[in-house]
Amino acid sequence: xxxxxxxxxxxxxxxxxxxxxxxxxxxxxxxxxxxxxxxxxxxxxxxxxxxxxxxxxxxxxxxxxxxxxxxxxxxxxxxxxxxxxxxxxxxxxxxxxxxxxxxxxxxxxxxxxxxxxxxxxxxxxxxxxxxxxxxxxxxxxxxxxxxxxxxxxxxxxxxxxxxxxxxxxxxxxxxxxxxxxxxxxxxxxxxxxxxxxxxxxxxxxxxxxxxxxxxxxxxxxxxxxxxxxxxxxxxxxxxxxxxxxxxxxxxxxxxxxxxxxxxxxxxxxxxxxxxxxxxxxxxxxxxxxxxxxxxxxxxxxxxxxxxxxxxxxxxxxxxxxxxxxxxxxxxxxxxxxxxxxxxxxxxxxxxxxxxxxxxxxxxxxxxxxxxxxxxxxxxxxxxxxxxxxxxxxxxxxxxxxxxxxxxxxxxxxxxxxxxxxxxxxxxxxxxxxxxxxxxxxxxxxxxxxxxxxxxxxxxxxxxxxxxxxxxxxxxxxxxxxxxxxxxxxxxxxxxxxxxxxxxxxxxxxxxxxxxxxxxxxxxxxxxxxxxxxxxxxxxxxxxxxxxxxxxxxxxxxxxxxxxxxxxxx
Amino acid sequence: xxxxxxxxxxxxxxxxxxxxxxxxxxxxxxxxxxxxxxxxxxxxxxxxxxxxxxxxxxxxxxxxxxxxxxxxxxxxxxxxxxxxxxxxxxxxxxxxxxxxxxxxxxxxxxxxxxxxxxxxxxxxxxxxxxxxxxxxxxxxxxxxxxxxxxxxxxxxxxxxxxxxxxxxxxxxxxxxxxxxxxxxxxxxxxxxxxxxxxxxxxxxxxxxxxxxxxxxxxxxxxxxxxxxxxxxxxxxxxxxxxxxxxxxxxxxxxxxxxxxxxxxxxxxxxxxxxxxxxxxxxxxxxxxxxxxxxxxxxxxxxxxxxxxxxxxxxxxxxxxxxxxxxxxxxxxxxxxxxxxxxxxxxxxxxxxxxxxxxxxxxxx
Numbered sequence: 001x002x003x004x005x006x007x008x009x010x011x012x013x014x015x016x017x018x019x020x021x022x023x024x025x026x027x028x029x030x031x032x033x034x035x036x037x038x039x040x041x042x043x044x045x046x047x048x049x050x051x052x053x054x055x056x057x058x059x060x061x062x063x064x065x066x067x068x069x070x071x072x073x074x075x076x077x078x079x080x081x082x083x084x085x086x087x088x089x090x091x092x093x094x095x096x097x098x099x100x101x102x103x104x105x106x107x108x109x110x111x112x113x114x115x116x117x118x119x120x121x122x123x124x125x126x127x128x129x130x131x132x133x134x135x136x137x138x139x140x141x142x143x144x145x146x147x148x149x150x151x152x153x154x155x156x157x158x159x160x161x162x163x164x165x166x167x168x169x170x171x172x173x174x175x176x177x178x179x180x181x182x183x184x185x186x187x188x189x190x191x192x193x194x195x196x197x198x199x200x201x202x203x204x205x206x207x208x209x210x211x212x213x214x215x216x217x218x219x220x221x222x223x224x225x226x227x228x229x230x231x232x233x234x235x236x237x238x239x240x241x242x243x244x245x246x247x248x249x250x251x252x253x254x255x256x257x258x259x260x261x262x263x264x265x266x267x268x269x270x271x272x273x274x275x276x277x278x279x280x281x282x283x284x285x286x287x288x289x290x291x292x293x294x295x296x297x298x299x300x301x302x303x304x305x306x307x308x309x310x311x312x313x314x315x316x317x318x319x320x321x322x323x324x325x326x327x328x329x330x331x332x333x334x335x336x337x338x339x340x341x342x343x344x345x346x347x348x349x350x351x352x353x354x355x356x357x358x359x360x361x362x363x364x365x366x367x368x369x370x371x372x373x374x375x376x377x378x379x380x381x382x383x384x385x386x387x388x389x390x391x392x393x394x395x396x397x398x399x400x401x402x403x404x405x406x407x408x409x410x411x412x413x414x415x416x417x418x419x420x421x422x423x424x425x426x427x428x429x430x431x432x433x434x435x436x437x438x439x440x441x442x443x444x445x446x447x448x449x450x451x452x453x454x455x456x457x458x459x460x461x462x463x464x465x466x467x468x469x470x471x472x473x474x475x476x477x478x479x480x481x482x483x484x485x486x487x488x489x490x491x492x493x494x495x496x497x498x499x500x501x502x503x504x505x506x507x508x509x510x511x512x513x514x515x516x517x518x519x520x521x522x523x524x525x526x527x528x529x530x531x532x533x534x535x536x537x538x539x540x541x542x543x544x545x546x547x548x549x550x551x552x553x554x555x556x557x558x559x560x561x562x563x564x565x566x567x568x569x
Numbered sequence: 570x571x572x573x574x575x576x577x578x579x580x581x582x583x584x585x586x587x588x589x590x591x592x593x594x595x596x597x598x599x600x601x602x603x604x605x606x607x608x609x610x611x612x613x614x615x616x617x618x619x620x621x622x623x624x625x626x627x628x629x630x631x632x633x634x635x636x637x638x639x640x641x642x643x644x645x646x647x648x649x650x651x652x653x654x655x656x657x658x659x660x661x662x663x664x665x666x667x668x669x670x671x672x673x674x675x676x677x678x679x680x681x682x683x684x685x686x687x688x689x690x691x692x693x694x695x696x697x698x699x700x701x702x703x704x705x706x707x708x709x710x711x712x713x714x715x716x717x718x719x720x721x722x723x724x725x726x727x728x729x730x731x732x733x734x735x736x737x738x739x740x741x742x743x744x745x746x747x748x749x750x751x752x753x754x755x756x757x758x759x760x761x762x763x764x765x766x767x768x769x770x771x772x773x774x775x776x777x778x779x780x781x782x783x784x785x786x787x788x789x790x791x792x793x794x795x796x797x798x799x800x801x802x803x804x805x806x807x808x809x810x811x812x813x814x815x816x817x818x819x820x821x822x823x824x825x826x827x828x829x830x831x832x833x834x835x836x837x838x839x840x841x842x843x844x845x846x847x848x849x850x851x852x853x854x855x856x857x858x859x860x861x862x863x864x865x866x867x868x869x870x871x872x873x874x875x876x877x878x879x880x881x882x883x884x885x886x887x888x889x890x891x892x893x894x895x896x897x898x899x900x901x902x903x904x905x906x907x908x909x910x911x912x913x914x915x916x917x918x919x920x921x922x923x924x925x926x927x928x929x930x931x932x933x
Contacts, residue, residue, distance in 0.1 A: 244731070338642055374601065385660070450578065
């Protein structure tokens, strides 16, 4: 790959190098920016706030469940808490997390573009996100909603007397925010790749983001329409989903899951892309079976649209429908398995650096394995009968969405943090918090598999009729406390790194890729001085050479230490 | 160790289906465990062996290997297909195939309780008494939002939907008290929509039935009798007579038959069809008739269930009664040929009957 780095370094203007962060300091320059990097930072701040709010709600839920008798909240408050947790985390954290923060920042640079295809649309996307988020927080402040994030009819349309209408509007607007991002990514990947950046030279993170964008574009409009129909039924009493008004309650589930199952892939596919980058960089190897991993993303994206009915095996859809959905659900597991195998084999003959991002990637692999394998119980119709609607489901999707989605996000954030802000964070705290997250996560959610198998339904406030479930609930809450600490730590050491962190330099990880090799950290507003021309393969690592250098360095140290020892005595 | 005493690790297997279910569950668990250890173990092994700077051979690394890709896609596909076949067979042929000779129980879910009704008229709330070793079939409907009847110890669950009947069955194998939960979020007191199934010895259950459910209150009417009452109150017989007439088709022998609709479709007349024809008759019109029937959507769910049970018992006056039209418990007291006549039954039960009905005991 050609480099223009020398030119960038060679042209320091007035002592301080210009980059996208110090290009302008006014508030307006941030709020009216069309720079994809600045929008990524705006998104990072916004979703971090939402993550914090969603976590508080989760803390209330977990705290309340330590007692079978529900001692602190009323059932109504409890229902509002878990709904707030679900709605905020899914619509306002998980869905935008990797695409809108890491994707926004990295994707244009990774393919050698100066910005996304539609920079102003990108900014509009963030404004839609903020409007939706503020509206949702207002909804919560005005009393909240108690329907669960799934908004099942007719509970949401005719029975709940909470602020459902406003919440639906907020979710509707949030949908447009992600549609804009998806649209931007698709256009950018198709039209703005640098010379020489062929499809099969694209990093797997770009492939993952591209597949995700297709899912967003095709799926989100459907859920937007669905939520609007619920709104119409609720406000104007037009019978669509309510049998009392002549509607069909199961129709809602079809329409809702047509988006919301693919939405799981919106959360996990880009995280898988991130993890591919991490495995390649920190094993110093090309990702094993690059083409298979790339196509598995598209496979998951397209098959993911055909499996929504597995949420509805017991909904009174026909048995035949169930059989078809079950078969397709088993099939969608295959591309995920392919990814897991390929990542593992990437380590083989690699030169593995156990840095913070790599620990997140390995943790991702472990948790995603459990999340994926427990999906088999739910794709299989018979085992689903006893487990659907229980804590088994809760544990399963947290393993996928937190163990997969959030760990992928954190891994990526730690990986690209030096690129984003030009500073290194404390490796010690980074590794420690990654381990705390991993341990805390398992203590939180593994007991919930047990609870589900024992028959504890999800969204239960009281379980006085089954006090034998308390042990697992207390264990889960204890784990959640540890997990909370693990999530809170990065807020401190990452923030501290902005001030005290040592300068990262353009490529602190020795990573391959245009954003590392051809741009400064933090990059200039235009990303590159000159558009790079790509001449080599992607992931052009050499593990043998890397390890040889490190060994030589170690030997060097050893020799020097030995030479010094006699003198010190 | 005291902490762990009595700590449950699996739900009690208390139905015929439970062992069949658990076998599949633990098989998948074993498979999952194997793959988790394989991939996770391999990853850790590689990480340890190929730590940067470790003195191992790294020459000639492979970037791809199509054979390997086919192998590790192929084996999971085959295993997935095997699990799929096994599970689908269980689901289709056991979970969802309703037994023919089951004890029928009618369930109405409403926020936030379970209302259950036996064929002979005994009603229960959040409690269900059934005999051990007998297949039980639930016909369920919701009065408001979607609920889910969940019987963890029987490994049985199905949604309870407003506007349509759904079914579920189980055969209890253990005497005792088992949880009966709502597993679909239904609003504020969702977690209090909880009850118990009391599985009793057969003889004990018979005694329980005789006592009218140990309540010492005589059961007024069984379901068909109540249905006949509704039939008379609403004057259904005005239009639906012993045979088809110009106003409406006869309902004798309706249940389970195929009906030709005006829009050319053929519909199987099941309970949901009958219910729809009562609450929204304009939706599906039998061929040869016009949309004249008013909708009776103000009937309560229990009354609709009773009316449906009554309509189910109507057989063609001259022809033979279809064997399935009556539930087995009621066969012990077969309707006389006079009973088969729609008008007669309505006349017989149409008057208010209070307190002088035979209890369950007289028909065992």
